[in-house]
Amino acid sequence: MAEKDSPILVWFRLDLRLDDNPALCRAVESGKPVVPVFIWSPEDDGNWPPGGASRWWLHHSLASLAGSLPQRGSRLIFRVGSAAGILDDLVRETGASAVYWNRRYEPDLVNRDARIKKMLRGQNVEVMSHNGNLLFEPHATRNKAGGPFKVFSPFWKHCSQREVGDPFTIGDRRIPSPAKWPGSVRLEDLSLLPTVDWAAEFPAWWTPGESEARRRLDDFLSGPVGDYSEERNYPARDGVSRLSPHLHFGEIGPRRLFAGAQGKLKRARSGSGRAGISKFLAEVGWREFAHHLLYHYPDTSENPLRPEFSRFPWRRDRASLTAWRKGETGYPIVDAGMRQLWRTGWMHNRVRMIAGSFLVKDLLLPWREGARWFWDTLVDADLASNTLGWQWVAGCGADAAPYFRVFNPVLQGKKFDVDGDYIRQWIPELKELPGKWIHCPWDAPKDVLDAAGILPGKTYPTPIIDHHEARLRALRAFETIKKL
Ligand SMILES: Cc1cc2nc3c(=O)[nH]c(=O)nc-3n(C[C@H](O)[C@H](O)[C@H](O)COP(=O)(O)OP(=O)(O)OC[C@H]3O[C@@H](n4cnc5c(N)ncnc54)[C@H](O)[C@@H]3O)c2cc1C
Structure with missing residues (x-):
């Protein structure tokens, strides 16, 4: 095969899009034939192969990508098996002279990709990896002392002074x-969809794929972003972008998001509008920070960043863990969040913090149990962000909430779900309860409960633990690791 006819394999991973995809863009620019490939290789992900909700999303996202390629004269090749073996096969079968991909930063995958690079280069195959998934790559971001950042504010300040490149585009070119x-x-044949009908409601909430990701970003930037600083705290309101699964699967790239937000920032007239956009970008900064931390502290998906927490006296309590997972703790804001998660594959960030705090502080159960459950049930499950989120909640990570600050689920509910709309949406058993009692049904007088059709312990659980006692127990447990 003449050199100019030997194809380039473009290995799609968490970059399931045509726009702003540097690996694809570079391959198309070369003028050579391009073979887009997706390899289903969950065993390559070590301890964290994609969970159930992620697989559901992946299936539909791949269907969307595979559906858009023929319009460009191309198609998506699916293979199953270890990525190294499959790429080796494909190079032989196609006579490919090069393999391009966009980098991933999870520790197991960094190591795998380095091995694959070596293997392919040993066969005289050109390998080019690109940055398609982050604004600022972890290996290129260092503090003044040359080390990684451990605190968000200086990290984001440092990042904000750097240039973000323009999105890559192939325009309307054919591939x-x-x-x-x-x-x-x-x-x-990838068997990604669940065999039980647990995800039946997901399609009502989500449309995976690049065009929906773009539509969601445009809609968010043309309205809600202006009030984001305030509205992002209220789970019953439409104040956040819900872009997280689209970002995780790379259906939209962070450069495209950044360019859109910057454009909006330039046009924004009001100070509060500008503040909303800056806050939104800072939250995207937390995503960057999460990848930065996992890259530089590669064992934090398993172990706490603060070593003293490896001695923390976590409890084992199957019944409480099950009640938490099912949204049957008797604390309405916690249960509403856990039910939203089960039914939609997503939970509002404020409630992730409250439900997470309840697991690790009120129930004293290990943060990794929570991380595992989220991993399986979130459509946006992301090793870096999930690890950061759980270590933040447990107080054992970088720039984390101090362990001694224990969220009170009743006060959090009253503050961020003032009228109880969020609770009523996810816990229909409590629908008729007046706002005064909705965050603490156990305090409601019997006639109020009767009128709302609630039988405590029967139609809705009584609290599985007393928050005030649980808080004191958590503080005592914390003292033990401080003393050692
Ligand atoms: C215990 C816990 C676990 C979490 N697990 C995940 C996870 O597995 N995957 C995930 O994407 N996010 C996770 N988060 C972060 C956050 O809750 C979600 O990113 C956010 O709720 C997604 O909704 P959104 O797209 O509407 O966010 P928006 O508020 O619209 O923010 C825009 C984008 O910024 C990023 N972002 C926002 N907040 C955070 C944050 N705190 N950390 C990292 N990135 C952030 C997301 O990519 C998000 O899509 C977790 C948070 C906690 C407390």
């Missing part, structure tokens, strides 16, 4: 195809 396509299994 050159090879003379002969390699074989592909069907998307269905």
